[in-house]
Amino acid sequence: MILRHITVDSSQPYELARFWSEVTGWALSDEDLPDDDEVLLAAPEPVPSLLFIRVPEAKSVKNRLHIDWMPDERTRDEEVERLVGIGAKLYEDHRAEGGLGWVTMQDPEGNEFCVERSTKERDL
Template sequence: MILRHVTIDCSNAYDLATFWSTVTGWPVSDEDAPGDSEVLVEAPSPVPGLLFIQVSEGKTVKNRIHFDWMPTERTRDEEVERVIGLGARLYEDHRTADGLGWVTLLDPEGNEFCVERSTGERGL
């Protein structure tokens, strides 16, 4: 089996897909446009794409699954600031004085995701 997409329910598929496209640098599918109820952010192979599906129900509880992102071109702290500048909000800060830890953010629709230390910060 191959994981093709990770699907996220949302209230505005195109807007949320555009946010995640900007965060990841992955393009929104050429087949999708504002107002579409299903919008795909195309990830580089073999990574699964992000499929945003518009639903009428709002988010009411903590996510049962979320993304843990590790920056490749910036430090964790630089990436947190960049993503907040794109519209994310700080939810929980788990950074420690010794430089370890992660940050939990919320996307524009309140979905939780984490930003961890980069490979350079981990000494890998």
């Protein structure tokens, strides 16, 4: 089997896809419109794409599944700062002395995701 999409329930799929486009650098399709009920954010192969689907109910509990991201152009802490600047919220800080650990964040609709140390930081 091939993992094709990771699907995210959303009250505003287009707006949430725009946020994640800014996070990842992946482009939205020219075919996606602000009122669409489904918006696909296509990832480069072989990474699964993110699919945002409109649902009527708001998020009410902690995610049972979330995505862990590892920066490739910045350090973990630089990436956390950048993400806060574009609308993410710091949820839980698991950074430890010596540079270990991760940060759990929330996107604009409250979906949790983690930011780990970058490859460069892991090689030190």
